[in-house]
Amino acid sequence: MKSVFYSRFFILLPWVLIVIIMIDVDTKRSTSVGHTAQSYLSRLGNGQRHERPALPGKNRTAALPVIYAITPTYNRAVQKAELTRLCNTFRQVPQFHWIVVEDANSKSELVARFLARCGVPYTHLNVFTPRRFKRIGMPRATEQRNTALGWLRQRRFLKDSGIVFFADDDNTYSLELFEEMRSTRRVAVWPVGLVGGRRYERPLVEKGKVVGWYTGWRADRPFAIDMAGFAVNLQVILSNPRAVFKRRGAKPGMQESDFLKQITKVEDLEPKANNCTKVLVWHTRTEKVNLGNEPKLHQDSIHIEV
């Protein structure tokens, strides 16, 4: 009798342990901030840098479309600081691919080193803006954004699922923004904070459709929206191969409209962020740095990257 009891006990004990362990592991993975944290873990587990999408079935994030964030950048005192803030945010976004395009004739060592260490899957490109386009009143970063679009059209295909977003290097991004844009079917829009001389600009939404724009500046623009205020499904980028940002006839503040009218209509826009009532991205601007005390003589004995 005793021996039967013991044998049953020892047969059941490990199964009970297995169940307990599985419940414990599962609880730890699913508590907390949803897929952001999970995928942070899973991405780190899969290796810091990869272009390939994660193995299917490996984790829940594998099914998510990749967010391609296009960031034009240029050499200046605050460049590394700005990229550091972006990296600190982007490295928490699952299925993310950062396309950084330098305004330069060649890739800088600073940006190359930075990206290699940042821990976000990335592509590093460069294209120099001709001097004649570098005047006040001219739209900026046109060449850089188009170069990134060109890269996507060459390297991604109709079978790839993705979302394209233009992420300038001085804006402020909440993590929630990326959750919102992830479900973009064609073109999604949302409010942007601290832009156009107002606390925010936003698309006005009625019955789930964009019907106008709350803006303090040129309300006559077909799409009165900032570059940080929309995302485009990769399929739309690929199936409209001629849609680019234009130099000819383009005015500052009209780049977004010029681009969007090539790929969508106002009535087809998909409002995100609770029908465009939440500000999840801010058009912050960093002050130009005063380097007035930089020494001409008596320089530091070593070179330090800033």
Add this chain to the structure above:
Amino acid sequence: MKSVFYSRFFILLPWVLIVIIMIDVDTKRSTSVGHTAQSYLSRLGNGQRHERPALPGKNRTAALPVIYAITPTYNRAVQKAELTRLCNTFRQVPQFHWIVVEDANSKSELVARFLARCGVPYTHLNVFTPRRFKRIGMPRATEQRNTALGWLRQRRFLKDSGIVFFADDDNTYSLELFEEMRSTRRVAVWPVGLVGGRRYERPLVEKGKVVGWYTGWRADRPFAIDMAGFAVNLQVILSNPRAVFKRRGAKPGMQESDFLKQITKVEDLEPKANNCTKVLVWHTRTEKVNLGNEPKLHQDSIHIEV
């Protein structure tokens, strides 16, 4: 014979499974970027907010001293954007406690809501700066920093291990900075980027000791260092209960020196960041926002927090 085989098989099988599961779980936890990712997971797993240190033995981060980051903040257009960037960075730092002190007569709903959602263990305090101290040429955030120090002296004890750091809300912080300051025994120092009219300021180090300052501004300061350039062990804060930031006789730019000379000497400073040769924090400043187009009439139909 067959039955003996089967019974042994079924007794052994679950134990083998248990071993496999344990190895799998352990591997997933320990791969990747060392303690940052692990603790990010473990902290999320343990619940988003907690004041208590993690259970000992639960993970390797439990042994780390807590970093107490003191952030004075005040109501302005870019406040939530700035706090968002900080939160996105701080939530990746293990064993971190954010002490946010508002310059206000009462805690604002915006900051309270923000902190509750941010996912970083925090304490929310407030103290109003008297109007007579709010003039140009007067040091800023003195009352807020002292209130945070007071909180630490009331709520933390000699048995608690911690590091105290003054993290202004517009600076830019690399994650590496927090790894560096974690080992502060008494007072640690490192370079700060984009400050004092230079690309960077830094302590000059010889044979592991600070022997002077590379600075473009008032090199005669006893500690020619920015608020973002040092950390103090909690024990030093607790065992010098009268060390505070001073109003009386204090000049802007002298706050750091006035404070540090109460608790340490230059020769006792611990140089971090590879003997003060790496910039891991930047004194960035965000532009004041132009709200010139904010409407007096025709306001938005809903209220949106920015």
